[in-house]
Amino acid sequence: MVSYRKRGNAWQYEISYKDINGHYKKLRKSGFLLKSEAILAASKVQAEHPNLTTVQSGSESLVSYYRRWIKVYKQEAVTPITYNKYQNTAKHAAELFGNLKLKDLTKLIYQEKLNEFARTHARRTVSCFHKQLRACLLEALDEKIIISDPTRKAVVTGVERPKRLKVLSYQDWQRLITHLSATRIDHMIIYIAAVTGMRYGEVVGLTAADIDCQHHKISVNKAWDYKYKTGFMKTKTPSSVRDISIDATTVAMLKTYLQQFPATPHRPIFMTPEGHVFVSAEINHSLTEILHTLKIPRITFHGLRHTHASILLYKGVSVLSVSRRLGHSSITTTQSTYLHIIKELETQDQDRIISILEKASK
Incomplete structure (x- = not known):
C-alpha cells in the first residue's frame, strides 16, 4: 500500500510491505516538489522491486555484500x-569503494x-x-x-x-644441476624441479611410494x-596427475638422498627430520644463493619449470610430450606459454624445409 503526504514544502511517499519474516515495514522517501513526482518515484520502486525487500538490501555496502x-x-x-584470492579482492575493494552502497554503484564509478x-x-x-x-x-x-x-x-x-629473465640457458642449467648435492634437502628439491618441470607443491608432496627407481x-x-600447512591436497588439475620419466643420474641422486633421509610411506620425502616442509620463499632464497655462487642470472623456483620446458622444446621434443610432462590441462596452455619458443622453432623448421627441397631438386 502506498500513501502520500506533504511535509512542509515537499511531498513524501510511504510504501508499506512485509519483510521475509512476515513483519510489516515502511519505506519512505521525501523531497519531491510535486505530488506527481512522488507518485512516479514510488511506482518506479514498486516496478523494479516487486517484493520491496531488495530495496533495503541495496543499502548494504558493496564490500559487505561481497564478503x-x-x-x-x-x-x-x-x-x-x-x-x-577472493579475500584479497575484498581487501582491495574496501580500499577502493569504502562504504559505497550497492544502490549507489554506477558504471562510471565502477x-x-x-x-x-x-x-x-x-x-x-x-582482470582477476x-x-x-x-x-x-x-x-x-x-x-x-x-x-x-x-x-x-x-x-x-x-x-x-x-x-624478467624466466629461464636459464642450457649451459647454465647444466652447471646448476651438476652443482647440486643429493645430501641436502633444499638442493634436491631444486634438482627434481630442474629435471622434471614439476610444480613446487608437487615436488614437496612426493612420498617414497611415488619414486619408482626400477622403472x-x-x-x-x-x-x-x-602455504596453509593443511597437508596433502589434490593436484592443480586432474591432468596434473601423471608419470614423469627420469634418467639414470636422477635415479642415482634419489637413491643417495633416500639413504641419507629414510622416508616413511605417508611422509613427504622432503620433510625435515623436525617435520618442517620448506615454503617456496625459503627455497627461492636457497636457489638465489646457489645461482649467485655459480654467477648464473637469477630466476625464481617456478623459472626452473619454464627452463625445463624450454630446453625440451629447443632439443626437439614435441609440444604434446612437453605438455603431458608438465601436466598442462591442454596443449593450448603449453603453446600459449611457450609461444615465443615455438615461433623460433617454426622459423628454423622453415629453413630446414627449404634446404630439403633444394637438395631434392638438384
Whole structure:
C-alpha cells in the first residue's frame, strides 16, 4: 500500500510491505516538489522491486555484500588458496569503494575505481579482481538488489611489468644441476624441479611410494599445501596427475638422498627430520644463493619449470610430450606459454624445409 503526504514544502511517499519474516515495514522517501513526482518515484520502486525487500538490501555496502557472497558461495566450494584470492579482492575493494552502497554503484564509478586499481597492478591482476567482483554483482542483479549491471562493458587495463629473465640457458642449467648435492634437502628439491618441470607443491608432496627407481619414473598424484600447512591436497588439475620419466643420474641422486633421509610411506620425502616442509620463499632464497655462487642470472623456483620446458622444446621434443610432462590441462596452455619458443622453432623448421627441397631438386 502506498500513501502520500506533504511535509512542509515537499511531498513524501510511504510504501508499506512485509519483510521475509512476515513483519510489516515502511519505506519512505521525501523531497519531491510535486505530488506527481512522488507518485512516479514510488511506482518506479514498486516496478523494479516487486517484493520491496531488495530495496533495503541495496543499502548494504558493496564490500559487505561481497564478503557475504564469497562466504556463502565460495568458502566451501574452492581450495583455501583460491578462497584467499577472493579475500584479497575484498581487501582491495574496501580500499577502493569504502562504504559505497550497492544502490549507489554506477558504471562510471565502477570504471573509475577499476582504472585506479589498474594504475598500480598488472593487467592480469586487474582482470582477476574485475572477474570476481562482477560475479558477485551479477548475483545481486539476479536478486534484483540492483537494477542494472555496473560492470557491463568495463575496460580492463593494467601496468605493463618489465619482462624478467624466466629461464636459464642450457649451459647454465647444466652447471646448476651438476652443482647440486643429493645430501641436502633444499638442493634436491631444486634438482627434481630442474629435471622434471614439476610444480613446487608437487615436488614437496612426493612420498617414497611415488619414486619408482626400477622403472625410472616419478608418479605425481597429489601436492603438498606448503602455504596453509593443511597437508596433502589434490593436484592443480586432474591432468596434473601423471608419470614423469627420469634418467639414470636422477635415479642415482634419489637413491643417495633416500639413504641419507629414510622416508616413511605417508611422509613427504622432503620433510625435515623436525617435520618442517620448506615454503617456496625459503627455497627461492636457497636457489638465489646457489645461482649467485655459480654467477648464473637469477630466476625464481617456478623459472626452473619454464627452463625445463624450454630446453625440451629447443632439443626437439614435441609440444604434446612437453605438455603431458608438465601436466598442462591442454596443449593450448603449453603453446600459449611457450609461444615465443615455438615461433623460433617454426622459423628454423622453415629453413630446414627449404634446404630439403633444394637438395631434392638438384
